Amino acid sequence: MVNTSGVDERRFNREYKELFPIIFRVALRVTGDCDAAEDLCHDAFIKYYQRHEPLPDTDQAKYWLIRVVKNMSLNYAKRKTRERKAIGKLQKIEPVFADSEEKRVLENETKKEVQDALDKLPYKLRAVLVFKEYGGLNYRDIGKLMGISEGNVKVRVFRAREQLGKILSRRRQNHVSEG
Amino acid sequence: MCPKDEILSAFCDGEIGSPWDKRLQHHINQCARCSGKVAQYREITGLFHNDGVSIGESMKRVKARITNTLAVQQNETVIHPAAGSMHIPFWRKQVMVPMPVLAAGFSVLFVLVASLFFFLGRNDTQVARTTPEPDPQQNIHVYYSMDNPELLRKILSDKEYHEEVIIELPRENDFSIVGEPEVKRIIGSKGN
Numbered sequence: 573m574v575n576t577s578g579v580d581e582r583r584f585n586r587e588y589k590e591l592f593p594i595i596f597r598v599a600l601r602v603t604g605d606c607d608a609a610e611d612l613c614h615d616a617f618i619k620y621y622q623r624h625e626p627l628p629d630t631d632q633a634k635y636w637l638i639r640v641v642k643n644m645s646l647n648y649a650k651r652k653t654r655e656r657k658a659i660g661k662l663q664k665i666e667p668v669f670a671d672s673e674e675k676r677v678l679e680n681e682t683k684k685e686v687q688d689a690l691d692k693l694p695y696k697l698r699a700v701l702v703f704k705e706y707g708g709l710n711y712r713d714i715g716k717l718m719g720i721s722e723g724n725v726k727v728r729v730f731r732a733r734e735q736l737g738k739i740l741s742r743r744r745q746n747h748v749s750e751g
Numbered sequence: 752m753c754p755k756d757e758i759l760s761a762f763c764d765g766e767i768g769s770p771w772d773k774r775l776q777h778h779i780n781q782c783a784r785c786s787g788k789v790a791q792y793r794e795i796t797g798l799f800h801n802d803g804v805s806i807g808e809s810m811k812r813v814k815a816r817i818t819n820t821l822a823v824q825q826n827e828t829v830i831h832p833a834a835g836s837m838h839i840p841f842w843r844k845q846v847m848v849p850m851p852v853l854a855a856g857f858s859v860l861f862v863l864v865a866s867l868f869f870f871l872g873r874n875d876t877q878v879a880r881t882t883p884e885p886d887p888q889q890n891i892h893v894y895y896s897m898d899n900p901e902l903l904r905k906i907l908s909d910k911e912y913h914e915e916v917i918i919e920l921p922r923e924n925d926f927s928i929v930g931e932p933e934v935k936r937i938i939g940s941k942g943n
Contacts, residue, residue: 588814596806596813601799610809614816621821686798704764705799711766730760733792740795 583626588617590630595637597706602645602699604691612648616640638707639717642699649695689739697732700725753785754778763792 595616599609616637627633690698696718703714711725718725754775761767762775779785903918 588810588817592810592813593806596809606809610813610816613809613813614820617813617817618820621817622824701799705796711761711764726757726761726766729764730757733760733795734756736795737791740798 584621587630587633591634591637592617594634594706594708595641598638598702599641599645601687601690601702601706602641602695603648604687608648612641612644615644634707635709635713635717638703638709642703642717645699646695685740685743689736689743692739693732693735697728697735700728701732701736704729753782756788759785759788760792763789763796 592613596609596613599612599616600606603609603612619640620633620637627636690702693701700714700718703709703717704711707714709717711722711729714725715722720728758767758775759779762772762779765772767775779789
């Protein structure tokens with residue numbers, strides 16, 4: 573069955589249903605911005621369906637899409653950094669969510685807590701952890717994706733967890749002292 | 752002795768191969784510090800997987816955008832059927848060339864260019880060297896010097912003239928293979 577866009581509709585629905593949640597979470601956690609994540613997902617899937625030859629299985633498609641999202645999110649992160657420098661703000665900008673968007677995307681405090689903590693990590697630590705936790709990729713695949721060694725991935729994942737643990741425990745202590 | 756925390760982190764990701772994973776698990780079961788670390792890492796992993804991010808609306812919205820974009824692209828392809836399955840201007844088309852092939856191509860090109868410069872740079876090339884040494888066995892009838900190019904031109908242009916002619920070349924007998932040869936320049940384009 574082929575729809576008007578020339579892409580096999582059954583294949584599109586199956587792949588989209590399976591892969592969108594993974595790709596969207598990766599994009600959302602790397603960028604910290606819901607609109608940006610939607611844009612990245614849209615662009616990544618369009619690139620995927622523009623391929624002349626479809627990838628043989630969903631795992632390869634997932635890896636391919638994560639790689640595209642990773643490249644685009646890196647550009648996004650660089651652009652955001654330039655913008656931040658341009659407006660002269662020294663502190664990190666909080667992820668931009670409109671009120672309605674925030675209500676839609678962040679249903680409870682836990683997810684905001686995770687996102688805020690992730691935003692405090694440098695990109696290279698944040699990305700490996702997100703690819704690990706949401707992408708479900710192993711160290712070897714993450715290494716290939718990021719152009720680093722497996723050992724380097726192991727170190728980055730470890731450092732990301734350590735930093736994340738410290739950030740979260742500080743936040744909890746603050747909550748306790750405020751309460 | 753406790754393993755490094757990096758190893759414990761990798762253990763949580765299932766990145767420790769057999770039989771080390773079993774030994775590590777055995778150690779973790781007995782060590783309060785290591786089991787605490789593993790619990791901490793697993794809690795962080797749990798936060799990722801139970802973050803409650805709702806993607807339903809985003810999924811619908813992005814799907815609609817993708818379908819729309821693909822439909823627009825399909826229409827553009829129909830408008831430009833000559834361009835194949837996707838209309839891409841030729842200056843934006845990409846050609847995939849494997850890196851080794853590219854490197855080999857550049858190497859060959861480099862060698863060719865270097866050889867060309869090497870041979871052009873030499874002014875003692877055998878091809879360009881002319882040494883007027885008359886063969887004593889040959890029956891020489893006429894000997895013309897380049898001092899009188901007009902006479903030379905007249906003789907060479909005369910179709911009735913059948914004598915063999917030896918032309919004394921200028922004393923500078925080293926020519927470059929490029930550029931206008933001295934003789935041709937002196938006697939003009941009519942000489943042959």
